[in-house]
Amino acid sequence: MTTARPDGARPGAMPATADGPLLQVRGLHKDFTSGWMRRRQVVRAVRDVSFELGAGQAVGLVGESGSGKSTVARLIARLEQPTAGQILLDGQDVIAAEPRHASRGYRHQVQMIFQDPFSSLNPTHTVGYHLHRALQIHGTAAGLPAAGAIAGLLADVGLDAVPGIAGRYPHELSGGQRQRAAIARMLAARPRMIVADEPTSMLDVSVRVGILNLLADLRAQRGIGMLLITHDLASARYSTSHTMVMYAGQILESGPSSDLITDPRHPYTQLLVRSVPRRGGPAAGPAPAAAGRPGPARPGTHGCPFAARCPSRMAVCDTTMPGPEYPGPGRQVRCHLFGPGAAGPAARPEEAPLDSP
């Protein structure tokens, strides 16, 4: 067993420092380069992302495809190397400690859930085999008979009531059962932090809530922290306390989930909220911002990445990226409408006094 953590704590043990945040991300950047010599192109997939996440807490990262949200997930799970920035787990800089590859110790503690459990489970192996292998690899079943440990994992994810589940193959399960099996496999590592990348977007609306409730119970019972990456604002609101909105690699707005979604300030967040289908008919209000999508940000581009689609675009938006402003408790927005000297958006004159944290 690798002893990656300097304090020698076993992976899966309770945090040594219970007070500090479980995970801190500071100034995370990721550039992807393609081509060679004069055809070399740089795409700035993630720019200056910072946030904190406590044990048992869930934080949402919301954005459209291409916004860089999955790259953030992969950076935190250490499937990609960041170009710059720090990732601290229990206050330890994991990139400084393990610069090239994450140790198995880190991978025990930080586990991922993927969007499509049909492709993350091996179609030629049974559920029981998947769990058995995970227990073997993570060495967490020491002393327990394998069958008992497997049954325990199945009970943890609510699959114990399904007869003969351990002997079934992924194609014999429903979508929700497959995702539960993938979560059981992940639990075999006894993670302290889960990075869930669109865990419910392939599932029927009617079973999504069951998966999110399961993840909420695991957080509450075991103090697991979760970063929920999704394009679905309703699930971010339902299962996270804090939400960040990402566009073209940058966090444009963040805040307590229900405040942010009830009262979005950034024009992009407003567009996202207004686009959600509603039973009573489409949301009223001005036409959503111009069509388009987050383009790849390249070096040398300045200004707000959303400017080209923004209904409130001003001259300054093309030249400078707005700094963070703090329009309410726990809230942060990067938009020139809220900058110093700006009166705020015309629609919200009542919001003039801004609290700083």
Place this chain on the structure above:
Amino acid sequence: MPPSEVILDVAGLSVEFPTARGVVRAVSEVSFQIGRGEVLGLAGESGSGKSTVAHAIVRVLSRSARCSGTVTFRGQDVLTLGGPRLRQYRWEGVSLVMQGAMNALNPVLTIEDQITDVIRAHRKMPRRAARARAPELLELVGIDPGRRGAYPHELSGGMRQRCVIAIALALEPDLVVMDEPTTALDVVVQRAIMDEIDRLREQLGFSVLLISHDLDLVAERASRLAIMYAGRVVESGPAAQVVASPQHPYTGALLASAMSVDGQEGRLSELPGRPPDLIAAQPGCAFFARCSQARPGHDQQVPALLEVAPGHEVACHLYADRELAR
């Protein structure tokens, strides 16, 4: 309220698939009508049979499927069509936008060629004239006609989906069947495409059968709604009425399990259990095992659709019991 001019009339449609394990009855006695220019929403969980209904209407079921009942399109019996008349019915009468349609495009042909292909397969027309239609169609669905020479991989998911819709509209069909048209897309793109479809429908006057598991999406766009469960329509009626006061316990549970961006009080509950196995047909209500209001005897007979309000029908024993009690 029956629609003014009925474009499509589905009556008692059942579809069975023989398999090694037995006969799967995927669709049982489904009936509905779609009027000119109307959007009918068909919602239900995976495996409820909603896509099979779509495939039966467009006649793209596999050869082994056995259909009974009738599907009448503008007075023409669809299930017995064959040869050139079937060919004409598909695409000129009814077109289909499939789930994940953006992967339905041929990767080695430009989008212009794919539009031209569809037109030339149905209309005797010189290539040049067919080609001239491509920019018009692309413009119609909000794609810069200058991109007509692009290959599918050069377009975003939303643009590919718009291309598929352009192809579906190329021969001016009276009905477009959309099976999960925006499921793989982001909310912003989804909203833009659904708005586009509404606009085109007003402009061109076609009808839409909109199929999705996302009840909120369907309810937002459809004037009438039919909810499917285990191959049957369990509730149908005006969309606003069905979502505001669902009468079938299944519709209620579906609505209650959907998270809302407007927030909800406390913890939602997942609909417990799974839809039944459609091979081992149960005698009674298919929702019996999962229903919170099931009573003894509800597993004896399949409930019939009863009208509970004008145009609002429900297949549930609770209403039959109430009728008897009167």
